[in-house]
Amino acid sequence: MQPISIALITPTLGRSSLTRTLKSALPQLSANDEWFIIGDGPQPHAREAVAVLNDERIRYREHVDPSSSYGNSQRNRGMREAQADYFVFLDDDDTLLHGALDAVRREAASGAPLMFRMDYRPGQRLVWEEPVVRVGNVGGAIFVIPNQVGRWAEWPQFDQSGISDFAFITQTLALWPPGALRWCEDMLCRCDWHGGGQPSNIELGRRVVIHPTANIYRSSIGDDTKVAAYVEIGGASVGARCKIQAFAFIPPGVTIGDDVFIGPHACFTNDRYPRAGGDWTRESTVVEHGASLGANSTILPGVTIGQGAMVGAGITVTRDVPADQTIRDGPW
Numbered sequence: 132m133q134p135i136s137i138a139l140i141t142p143t144l145g146r147s148s149l150t151r152t153l154k155s156a157l158p159q160l161s162a163n164d165e166w167f168i169i170g171d172g173p174q175p176h177a178r179e180a181v182a183v184l185n186d187e188r189i190r191y192r193e194h195v196d197p198s199s200s201y202g203n204s205q206r207n208r209g210m211r212e213a214q215a216d217y218f219v220f221l222d223d224d225d226t227l228l229h230g231a232l233d234a235v236r237r238e239a240a241s242g243a244p245l246m247f248r249m250d251y252r253p254g255q256r257l258v259w260e261e262p263v264v265r266v267g268n269v270g271g272a273i274f275v276i277p278n279q280v281g282r283w284a285e286w287p288q289f290d291q292s293g294i295s296d297f298a299f300i301t302q303t304l305a306l307w308p309p310g311a312l313r314w315c316e317d318m319l320c321r322c323d324w325h326g327g328g329q330p331s332n333i334e335l336g337r338r339v340v341i342h343p344t345a346n347i348y349r350s351s352i353g354d355d356t357k358v359a360a361y362v363e364i365g366g367a368s369v370g371a372r373c374k375i376q377a378f379a380f381i382p383p384g385v386t387i388g389d390d391v392f393i394g395p396h397a398c399f400t401n402d403r404y405p406r407a408g409g410d411w412t413r414e415s416t417v418v419e420h421g422a423s424l425g426a427n428s429t430i431l432p433g434v435t436i437g438q439g440a441m442v443g444a445g446i447t448v449t450r451d452v453p454a455d456q457t458i459r460d461g462p463w
Contacts, residue, residue: 135239136163137232138213138278142202143223145174152223153180153189159232160188165215168223169194169205177223203286203295206271210283218278219319220271226321234317235275244282244304244312245275247319256337262314264300267338267355271296273319274303282306336371353389376426384432387418394426394444401432419454 139156143149149168160166170177170193181191194208206220217239221227228250238245249272251258259268274296276283284302287295304312333347336354341347345362353371358364362375366383369375373387376395381387384401402411414432418424422436425444436442437454446461 133163134161135217135236136161136165136215137217137219137235137239138209138215139164139166139219139221140206140209140213141166141168141221141223142205142209143168143170143174143177145170145176146223147176148224149177150180152221152225152227153184156221156227156232157184157186157189159227159230161232162188163215164188164232165190165213167192167209167212169209171195171202171205203288203299206286210278210285213278216278218276218283220274221320222272222322224322225272228318228320231317231319234315234319238313238315238317239275239277241313242277244277244307245315246312247273247275247315247317249273249319250321257318259314264297264304264312266294266297267340269297269300270322271299272322274300275319276303342377349383359395370420384413384415385418386415388420388422388438390421391418392423393418394424394428396427397424397430398428399430399432403432422452 141152166189168177168181168189168191172195173193178191181189192208194205210218217235219235246259246269249258249270258270258273261268284299284306287298333349334351336352338355339352341358342360344360345358347364349366350364350369352369355371356369356373358375359377361377362379364381367381367385369387370389370391372389373391375393378396379393380398382399382401385399399416401413401416403414405411416430416432417435419436419438421439423441425442425446427445428442429447431449434448434451436448436452437456439455440452441457442448442452443459446458446463448463450463452458452463
């Protein structure tokens with residue numbers, strides 16, 4: 132009887148961490164396994180890393196994703212091309228733990244879809260925490276499924292951190308009988324921060340979801356907060372259940388309360404007269420509980436945005452915003 136074969140599928144943006152990912156999984160491959168490294172467009176670093184290995188089981192591909200779904204189109208391409216018995220989805224900043232593929236082969240004898248566990252460093256927790264399919268408790272990197280026609284869905288053509296994984300998982304499980312998912316205690320992989328291990332100078336609450344391209348340092352983030360792609364948070368305090376959309380900039384001196392919405396490209400400043408050289412005069416900014424800041428809003432330093440207030444898209448805020456007030460015209 133042939134051993135169960137595995138197709139690893141890794142979308143890549145050419146991160147330097149791909150080298151670590153390759154080193155973690157290569158010794159675990161069997162002769163019949165295959166590994167698809169699929170660049171989001173041309174990725175010279177990834178192409179070279181695969182070429183150096185000179186291993187016919189590892190195949191480099193390039194696939195331009197017009198929807199910018201951060202790897203989902205690449206995963207779909209790999210699934211369509213793979214011939215192995217089971218799929219494992221490993222990102223280019225994940226580390227496959229020792230013995231992981233042996234555990235996959237052992238559990239795959241059941242023929243069922245599998246949910247393993249992951250050491251999720253950005254959230255300082257294990258995923259899954261309980262055997263329940265819900266957002267934040269499961270992920271694509273630990274969802275291992277049979278390569279059977281009609282038994283897997285495609286990855287969705289959008290990216291919301293944690294949501295696209297959840298959509299893929301639930302849509303795939305809908306193609307199986309109820310209760311088919313097998314929960315496995317084995318730790319499959321470790322998810323690190325983009326660019327290396329988790330910084331030691333941040334404090335994260337439980338169930339925090341952070342996109343791997345976000346840059347966070349010297350900050351605290353409360354429970355159940357979601358941070359989207361390319362956000363920068365440095366020296367700030369963010370409360371619980373907040374949603375911070377892509378490309379927001381939150382510098383030192385900013386305090387954000389609970390249940391706050393920060394729209395895409397929202398920008399806080401912390402010095403009224405900044406210069407490239409010399410000392411800065413930092414002023415503090417406070418966003419109180421339940422406030423919302425629209426896309427492209429700019430918040431000057433030293434202001435307080437009151438509880439429940441709403442700042443419209445593109446507005447520059449130069450003074451305090453009273454609680455529950457909606458700012459439609461600016462500058463304010």
